Amino acid sequence: NAGVMQNPRHLVRRRGQEARLRCSPMKGHSHVYWYRQLPEEGLKFMVYLQKENIIDESGMPKERFSAEFPKEGPSILRIQQVVRGDSAAYFCASSRYRDLETQYFGPGTRLLVL
């Protein structure tokens, strides 16, 4: 029973480059959530997706950030033209259903922007 998979685990980018973070949910889970943890802070919700649909992106910065969860393949969080303030740990979580359901987290991707 594989858990939530995220890759890469560590990603280094220079300012202005693009970062692509991938998340494969647990088997049988069709709900995916992305969270960001800035240094010395708690996790902050970014976006909630189901297959091929973005349900809630209220936590996503308005520019440069996008997310998708295609019919086939992992969910992708894409950050264009990265800046130093994007340096953080990005966690993906998945759940089987939406309501009153535990979200299970992946190990995270640590993004460092130089």
Place this chain on the structure above:
Amino acid sequence: DQQVKQNSPSLSVQEGRISILNCDYTNSMFDYFLWYKKYPAEGPTFLISISSIKDKNEDGRFTVFLNKSAKHLSLHIVPSQPGDSAVYFCAASDYGGATNKLIFGTGTLLAVQP
């Protein structure tokens, strides 16, 4: 606007004693609460949850108490073990909203001394 608060950034407890971690929330619409444990460089690991229709839930050494009138929940670990040393996050979600996004507290670092 911190809707979920963990006012103790750290807690130190002797092995074998009880650890009590506290969490307060402000949004009365929250109806499902979870505790996660997190080690450095790993993703949060689900520990225990409670829905708003209950005031207590137990799982082995872990018990969560919910006081809705005070908008307060606590996690009791007894007996505490050195392996419990980690950061503990409380999280809340709003069932009945469009999403099941989790709102996290800032975490409490628990150190269990042998």
